[in-house]
Amino acid sequence: MTQLKERSFEEPKQLIPEVKLLLDKASTRNFTFLLVGRTGVGKSSTINTLMGEKVAEVGKFRPVTKSIEEYKSKIEGILPYTVFDTPGLADNNEKDQEYISFIKSAVPESDSMWFITILGESRVRDDEKNTIKAISSAFGEQGWQKAIIVFTYADKVDRKDYNNYLTERTKLIQEEIARYINTDIAQQIPSVAVANNPKGRKPLLTPDDKPWLNELYTTVLKRISDQALPSIVLGTAPRVIPQDTNSQEVSSSSEAEPILLDERHKPQVRERIEGSPEFEKVVKVATGAATATKALPAIAPILLAGAKLLTWLWDSDSLKNLTLIQNLDLKIQELNKLQDExxxxxxxxxxxxxxxxxxxxxxxxxxxxxxxxxxxxxxxxxxxxxxxxxxxxxxxxxxxxxxxxxxxxxxxxxxxxxxxxxxxxxxxxxxxxxxxxxxxxxxxxxxxxxxxxxxxxxxxxxxxx
Structure with missing residues (x-):
């Protein structure tokens, strides 16, 4: 007799209650981005692309001090977060101590800090040096441990010079940061190059003809705080589209730019989630080490998206069929209504x-x-x-x-x-x-x-x- 390949659907359905617990907890905690860099380097466009909405739209910021601007939003209307922009830090007309006081009062702690500068420059500018010094004084090594370096306008660099610029510019920024914190910590700060579209449309490719949103996404996940990790993972899950090696095209119901993850990104995201205490129970259920203890809730889109992403990370064959199972549940409900007749x-x-x-x-x-x-x-x-x-x-x-x-x-x-x-x-x-x-x-x-x-x-x- 022929034994066909069998696939278990219990695991992803069991994941949904645990994902809901994470979502409920995350919805009660506001997480923060701290954007560091001078005006005009593309901070707003970059955060808008990652979050899938116009977080940093002109005129919507609330000035906290003359050096810091704030914007509050909710992912999917559920997960609260705040973006702090610091254009005033690059203005060296103020005294260093005033910078530090502004920052500490407005942003006691950030979950993800971005140092944003232009890729095609040959040196670290004086105003950027002042900014690095002020940020180091305000947040110390702990702040830089949650930081990434974002190089904008990557599309303006010649293809033949791209890799060299990315390597050398990263080294220069890390060396400047190392003047104020431990050298090993500074050298571990990762960098990513981005190319925003000035017309506000689909992001441009980097000079090596690759999309950059997936790289920004995985880099942020690696460095963001454990407390904020559930919010960013679940909040962006509806836009994450796993790519098989033979994928031909991608469709998304969201108007926001999709985040395309392939087999190269999978271990990076999985390793980060496995290392987070916030995801401990979800990981155990996903890997079969434990089962969910709560009843299955209604499958809201964000829960289904979260379960899909987590299921894909642990190589479950049932990823492609979660929607089919949801349809089966609805069909059974329809059939049950006919029983009385x-x-x-x-x-x-x-x-x-x-x-x-x-x-x-x-x-x-x-x-x-x-x-x-x-x-x-x-x-x-x-x-x-x-x-x-x-x-x-x-x-x-x-x-x-x-x-x-x-x-x-x-x-x-x-x-x-x-x-x-x-x-x-x-x-x-x-x-x-x-x-x-x-x-x-x-x-x-x-x-x-x-x-x-x-x-x-x-x-x-x-x-x-």
Missing amino acids: DDWSFRICSNYKPISKTFKAAPNVESFIEINIEKAEPIVINLDLTLSPDERQDSLPYIAIMGFYPSKAVRSIVTNLSLVNESLEVVIEDILVLLDPDEQELPTENIPSFSTQVILFAVDCRENQ
């Missing part, structure tokens, strides 16, 4: 078990049936029953196997059933049931190879008394 009822009595099968190409219908149907061996899967031991044997005559298809069709599937220990062994002999009943008919000639997937689950059907 009919003489039957059912209850789901097993886990969901998706199975997939690839049908081979054939020159005509007769060959297709011979190759894929007549010569195909039965499919065998096992479902974990949710019935108590006393119920299993009594319920066996009433159990039926249902299939849920991508088109949202639900139909009963003819199978041979038997109890094997605590599981239900399901044998499908008619492979035709794996074809979606709502899909268009196959062509009669030159039938291509294709794959199909069906979610199977057991129901206990009884006549209403």
Whole structure:
């Protein structure tokens, strides 16, 4: 008998309650960005791109002091954060101590600090040196441990000079910072180059023809405080689109620029999350070391997005099908509403078990049936029953196997059933049931190879008394 590849859907559904706990906690804590750099270097455009909204729109800042401006917002209307901009720090007409007093009073502590400057300059300017000195006095080594260096206007640098500029400019800034803090800490401050679009549209590529938002995203995650990590991970999750090696195009329901993460970014993000105490329970559930203890809540878009991202990070095959499972839940609710109008009822009595099968190409219908149907061996899967031991044997005559298809069709599937220990062994002999009943008919000639997937689950059907 052929044992098809089985995929478990319990893990991502179990993740959602833990993600909700994180979201609820994060919604009560405001996190902060501190942007450091002179006016005109592109601070506003860069933070706007990362957060997916016009955080730093002209006229919306509230001046806290003459050296600091503040803007408050909420990601998805749920997660509060504040951006502090410090254009006045680059004005060396003030005394250093006044700078420091301004900063400490307005920003007691930041979760993510960005030192922003232009990539194509050959030296560290005097006003930037003054800014680095003031920031070092205000926040010390602890502030720089949560800092990144952002080089703007990367598109203005020649392609042949790009890597050299990025390396040398990073070194110059780190050396200036090292005048005031431990050298090892200064040398660990990462840098990222960005190229904002002056027309406010899709960000430009860097001179090496690569997008930069994914690099900014992962760099910020590496350095942001543990307390703010859940907010930035969950808040941006609806815009994060994992990229498989064979991805051809990307679609997003959000108007904000999508954050495209590939296999190179995955270990970076996963390592950061695994190292955070805030994500300890989520990581244990994602890796199978623990199970969620709370009931499954309603799947809000931000929860589903968070579960998708976390599921992808730990290589679960079920990522692509979370939306399908959500549709199945809705379909079951619709079917349950019909029970009062009919003489039957059912209850789901097993886990969901998706199975997939690839049908081979054939020159005509007769060959297709011979190759894929007549010569195909039965499919065998096992479902974990949710019935108590006393119920299993009594319920066996009433159990039926249902299939849920991508088109949202639900139909009963003819199978041979038997109890094997605590599981239900399901044998499908008619492979035709794996074809979606709502899909268009196959062509009669030159039938291509294709794959199909069906979610199977057991129901206990009884006549209403």
